[in-house]
Amino acid sequence: MAEQTKKNPNDKYWDEELETMPRNKIEENQLKDLKEMIQFAYDNSPYYKRSFDAAGVKPGDLQTLADIQKFPFINKKTQRDTQGVGSFLGELCAVPEEDVVFISTSSGSTGVPTVSPFTKKDFDEFQDTESRWFWQAGMRPKDRYVHALNFSLYVGGPDVIGAQNLGALCIWGGTLPSERLLFVLKQYQPTIIWTSPSYAWQLGEKALKAGIDPKKDLNIKKIIVAGELGGSIAATRKAIEDLWGAEVYDFYGLSDIFGACAAHCEYHDGLHIAENHILVETVDPNTGDILPPGSTGELVFTTLRKHARPLIRFRTGDIGRIDQTPCKCGRTHGRIYIQGRKDDMFIVSAVNVFPSDIEAVVRDIKELTGEYLIRIFNKDFTCKYSVEVEKKAGVTLSDEEVAVLTSNALKGRIGVKPSNVVVHQDGGLNTRSEHKSSRVIDEREQK
Numbered sequence: 387m388a389e390q391t392k393k394n395p396n397d398k399y400w401d402e403e404l405e406t407m408p409r410n411k412i413e414e415n416q417l418k419d420l421k422e423m424i425q426f427a428y429d430n431s432p433y434y435k436r437s438f439d440a441a442g443v444k445p446g447d448l449q450t451l452a453d454i455q456k457f458p459f460i461n462k463k464t465q466r467d468t469q470g471v472g473s474f475l476g477e478l479c480a481v482p483e484e485d486v487v488f489i490s491t492s493s494g495s496t497g498v499p500t501v502s503p504f505t506k507k508d509f510d511e512f513q514d515t516e517s518r519w520f521w522q523a524g525m526r527p528k529d530r531y532v533h534a535l536n537f538s539l540y541v542g543g544p545d546v547i548g549a550q551n552l553g554a555l556c557i558w559g560g561t562l563p564s565e566r567l568l569f570v571l572k573q574y575q576p577t578i579i580w581t582s583p584s585y586a587w588q589l590g591e592k593a594l595k596a597g598i599d600p601k602k603d604l605n606i607k608k609i610i611v612a613g614e615l616g617g618s619i620a621a622t623r624k625a626i627e628d629l630w631g632a633e634v635y636d637f638y639g640l641s642d643i644f645g646a647c648a649a650h651c652e653y654h655d656g657l658h659i660a661e662n663h664i665l666v667e668t669v670d671p672n673t674g675d676i677l678p679p680g681s682t683g684e685l686v687f688t689t690l691r692k693h694a695r696p697l698i699r700f701r702t703g704d705i706g707r708i709d710q711t712p713c714k715c716g717r718t719h720g721r722i723y724i725q726g727r728k729d730d731m732f733i734v735s736a737v738n739v740f741p742s743d744i745e746a747v748v749r750d751i752k753e754l755t756g757e758y759l760i761r762i763f764n765k766d767f768t769c770k771y772s773v774e775v776e777k778k779a780g781v782t783l784s785d786e787e788v789a790v791l792t793s794n795a796l797k798g799r800i801g802v803k804p805s806n807v808v809v810h811q812d813g814g815l816n817t818r819s820e821h822k823s824s825r826v827i828d829e830r831e832q833k
């Protein structure tokens with residue numbers, strides 16, 4: 387049986403040697419693992435054998451990290467097309483089914499759900515990485531932790547094992563109805579919770595309505611959020627922090643890799659990514675051309691150590707950038723900044739607009755509740771957007787004044803004005819939900 391960690395709670399790092407490794411050493415290890423992984427994928431996955439042969443590349447062609455550019459991309463469609471072909475786990479898989487101990491699936495929100503398999507070693511390394519993020523967010527064995535994420539098929543479910551391995555007292559909350567979750571928070575006085583940013587906000591508001599002040603009656607000191615961008619939008623983070631009197635840590639995961647692949651440190655400036663597991667490239671989202679390090683583009687991940695289903699040059703569909711300069715916290719693994727999903731981006735008057743940009747503006751205006759709804763539509767063959775917001779109860783400005791204020795703020799921050807701003811009264815928008823909120827309505831006939 388694995389022993390509970392004997393780490394000193396005063397230790398700053400979960401794995402100091404790994405987390406503070408000089409960059410040349412990180413890259414040396416990446417190259418070693420990448421060489422092995424490319425060879426392993428070529429020898430064991432029918433898909434990679436075929437695609438490398440078709441592209442005229444051999445594992446031996448990889449001599450430097452930059453040589454990864456010689457190899458072909460894969461994407462979500464590759465996963466879907468190869469799933470179930472040849473075997474239950476499909477042609478991307480590189481181990482026999484008896485070596486697989488766990489599968490999660492994607493939400494299927496953009497098509498057929500894809501299956502992500504783990505060997506025992508893949509799964510153990512996944513959980514060690516999760517322990518590392520929890521420790522980085524300040525979790526220690528004395529903490530009581532509520533894992534309020536879905537356990538059904540979702541890769542974020544088992545992350546609770548990472549917290550348990552760290553030694554925290556774990557409460558497997560799952561998707562409890564909010565009344566029961568509030569009971570848990572009040573009765574057991576946990577110190578840390580993980581949920582989505584929109585649900586953290588809704589839950590805080592529900593607590594207040596039920597006569598519970600999250601700041602006084604509950605003991606939550608830290609809120610981990612993932613699944614939506616809110617945790618990295620300063621205004622949204624601050625709104626949740628003010629509501630709960632707690633510090634918000636943003637985590638970023640991919641069902642294809644780990645529940646969390648990257649996470650905030652105490653400086654909340656970008657999310658440290660596990661560069662010992664993932665090689666990051668940034669490419670032009672349209673052409674696939676490699677962009678210089680630090681540029682904003684589509685993030686492409688190559689998994690360095692996952693054997694069940696290696697991902698070589700996987701186009702994530704996420705737009706962002708990586709900063710590989712050392713962080714103030716002393717950690718040397720690069721930090722990623724996610725701007726949004728490629729599919730969510732729309733272009734107005736030649737400006738790339740992400741719903742997250744609009745959220746940042748709306749959450750920053752003190753006359754508004756922070757709820758919003760975006761409509762994207764075509765008018766006169768041009769893409770336009772409009773925004774619906776809620777005026778806070780008690781604000782004395784007229785609806786028209788609030789609309790002008792909002793419109794100007796959007797123009798100032800994003801560069802293009804909305805066609806229209808509709809102002810509702812407090813509670814007038816139907817965007818508060820228990821799960822991921824849909825705040826974007828795309829009325830264009832074709833994207």
Ligand SMILES: [Zn+2]
Nearest residue numbers: 651713715717
């Ligand atoms: Zn840091």
